[in-house]
Amino acid sequence: MRCPFCGHEDSQVKDSRSTEDGTAIRRRRQCEACAARFTTFERIQLRDIWVLKSEGRREPFDRDKLARSLDIACRKRPIHSTQIEKLVSGIQRQIETGGDSEITSGTIGGLVMDALKELDSVAYIRFASVYKDFREARDFEDFASTVKEVGSDGVEG
Numbered sequence: 001m002r003c004p005f006c007g008h009e010d011s012q013v014k015d016s017r018s019t020e021d022g023t024a025i026r027r028r029r030q031c032e033a034c035a036a037r038f039t040t041f042e043r044i045q046l047r048d049i050w051v052l053k054s055e056g057r058r059e060p061f062d063r064d065k066l067a068r069s070l071d072i073a074c075r076k077r078p079i080h081s082t083q084i085e086k087l088v089s090g091i092q093r094q095i096e097t098g099g100d101s102e103i104t105s106g107t108i109g110g111l112v113m114d115a116l117k118e119l120d121s122v123a124y125i126r127f128a129s130v131y132k133d134f135r136e137a138r139d140f141e142d143f144a145s146t147v148k149e150v151g152s153d154g155v156e157g
Contacts, residue, residue: 001029001040008033020082023089049095050102058102063092070112073127077120087115121147 001011008031015028025042049061067088074084091111095103109131116124125144134140 003031003034003036004038005036006031006034011038019085021086021089023093047096047101051108052102052104054105061092061095061103063088066091066108066112069127069130070116070123073116073123074120077123079120079123083119087112087119091115117147 002009003011010032011029012032013027014030014037017026018024019026019041023043027040027042028037029040030037043063050058051061052058067084070084070087091108094111095108112127113124113131116127125140125147128134128143129140132139132143134143
């Protein structure tokens with residue numbers, strides 16, 4: 001593994017353990033040249049998945065992009081990062097076990113909407129505002145009026 005600090009080719013694994021949700025292995029490494037420490041994650045990838053964008057482009061599925069969009073939707077909400085990581089892992093698992101090597105961005109958006117609806121109503125509305133391309137305040141009002149209050153524990157309030 002290449003050192004992100006000095007670019008040296010070799011590093012030594014100092015510690016390995018599973019992540020909380022058991023979907024990855026976290027490895028603490030130390031560079032043999034500069035002695036800097038860094039963390040890597042190893043995940044199972046069942047197959048290469050391609051995302052079909054609405055404009056017709058194809059791009060590889062990017063787990064980090066999914067995680068970033070969920071982070072933005074959940075920003076300043078009482079949602080722990082482990083909950084977001086579980087959502088990302090669950091969505092990725094659904095995509096990979098779906099049987100197809102291509103999936104539309106709309107289908108991924110729907111999976112995210114379903115997951116956020118159960119987790120937090122504000123995060124759900126935030127994500128929907130981008131996913132459904134809200135253009136004006138009335139779009140928020142109309143959509144929000146259809147949403148049931150859900151607490152960060154996933155229980156309707």
